[in-house]
Amino acid sequence: MSMRVKELMNIGQAQLEKCGVADAAIDSKQLYCFLMHVPNSKLILEYQRTIDDAQCDEYFKLLDRRSAGEPLQYIVGFQEFMGLTFRVNPSVLIPRMDTEVLVENAVSIVNEGKFGGEELPVKHKKDYEVLDVGCGSGAIGISIAKLGKRVKVTCSDISKDALTVAEKNASLNGVGKDIEFKSGDLLEPFKGHFKKRKFDMIVSNPPYIRSDVIPTLQREIKEHEPILALDGGPDGLDQYRRLIPDVADHLNKEGIVMLEIGYDQMDAVKGLFKADERFENVMGLQDLAGRDRVVFATLAGKKKK
Template identity: 45%
Template sequence: MVGEFTINTLLQKGIDILGEGDYFNPLLDAQLLLCHVLNVDKLYIYTHKNDKIDVEYVDKFLNLIEKRKERYPLQYILGKQEFMGLDFYVEEGVLIPRPDTEILIEKVIEIVNEGYFKEKEVINIIDIGTGSGAISLSLVHYIKNAFVYSVDISDIPIKVASINAERLGLTDKIKFLKGDLFFPLKDLGLYNKIDIIVSNPPYIPSREISGLQKEVSEFEPRLALDGGEDGLYFYRKITDDSLDYLSNDGILAYEIGHDQGKEVEKLLSEKDIFKCTEIVKDLAGHDRVVIGYKK
């Protein structure tokens, strides 16, 4: 049944509702939610603004607007997030891929393209913390001779990342493993055979999580955020365990919090196997990635 709302008037109602909350971009979110409900693009909304909308779509749109007003992440509602030029399916239970993490991917790709592993027929990679598969799948998409062992402790990330691997046609270049850190890898014969260990581990100090924006603190998985008392717990664990797996010219690459560069670099420098370390800044000039090189 056709309702009283046109595309334009319904969009304005959504903007008004979102504008009542503590939120900064009601126009964009209302547009994206309406496109999602109607299964159209933005151009359609602009060029059909006077079209009447069926009541069922009106109700669905307003329900999603109310959900978003409560700061439920837009990416979970839409079921997707773009990352490294690829479209990833996401749902509640996985960390939403962020642009900051692209700095990590770009740096690893740069190292490979500069010939650091030029003698390798296959570049073996371990990704600790699968999440949506954004890191693992971006690496095997852009590094054609890469194979990734991707590990996560939770069921939902393994499920979501497997869906993304299927969608991207990359299932033959990745193996997903469920378990805690390196434990699922111990019987695979990978000791001293891994060229790159990469991770965006939980790095928020426990006490700071409640102060994050509501979308993150209330809806994203705490397991993917909580880095212990000082935020460095997983950097210590992964660094220690990585020594058993890295090849003679292997590298360890981390995403870090903006104020953790020196501390994480020190963790790597204290291990004799890393001959040099590097801190990479993001576009805002903040420390974002730390690399340890064995060669």
């Protein structure tokens, strides 16, 4: 049956609310905009329009997918991050606003020599070579390449499917020719027989959710997003313990490392850096909600023998 758009979206909202979708009103509208290729800003002009049976059927198919817990971003195929558009699918995590504080400060370091609004504790370099470890969709590295000045970015991931998404996102955002992509586990792609590849800054958003917490997450996350990119082991710190000891060997003089962390992991991750005398200037940063979000450290002037 044909139906007016306003009535259609009201039915959609009611169905999503019944299925426990938190943003039912927003999602019902977003699904319509996606289906009909209508900009959000012009949606109100659609309300009195009548759409035919076939279009109603297609809308309800999308609605059923969202009602079953499939994330809206995977259905429509994209997510906004740092003012840029990123394609997403179930092989990559959906970029989240929490991660923007890491990117904003990486760009601030590159462009202004500041971290957390303060002058860097090390010399600001003219050019930066940046590595994004475990890049997923490429949201971190691509945003740095797009917004940073005089920066060269490399992105790596153990998942080849994720790298395929990241490469497409680099092209989508106009930096496809400016980013190098490498496949491998953490820093393995940069370990040579005679020489390790080094960078001025290494950034990463490792898996940090405790294994026993995974089953308690929203179904959109636990049933649809890649567990490999979520599960950080019994205490959420498995990947930090693997990554941090290797990072020093891949940093140039006074190199910088910044890692995203869980809200309750600041002391533990700081402790991993402080236990290694190759690091100094270990600091933390909170996100806009006041939650611990980033740990920063620099390569010490005197390396451990």
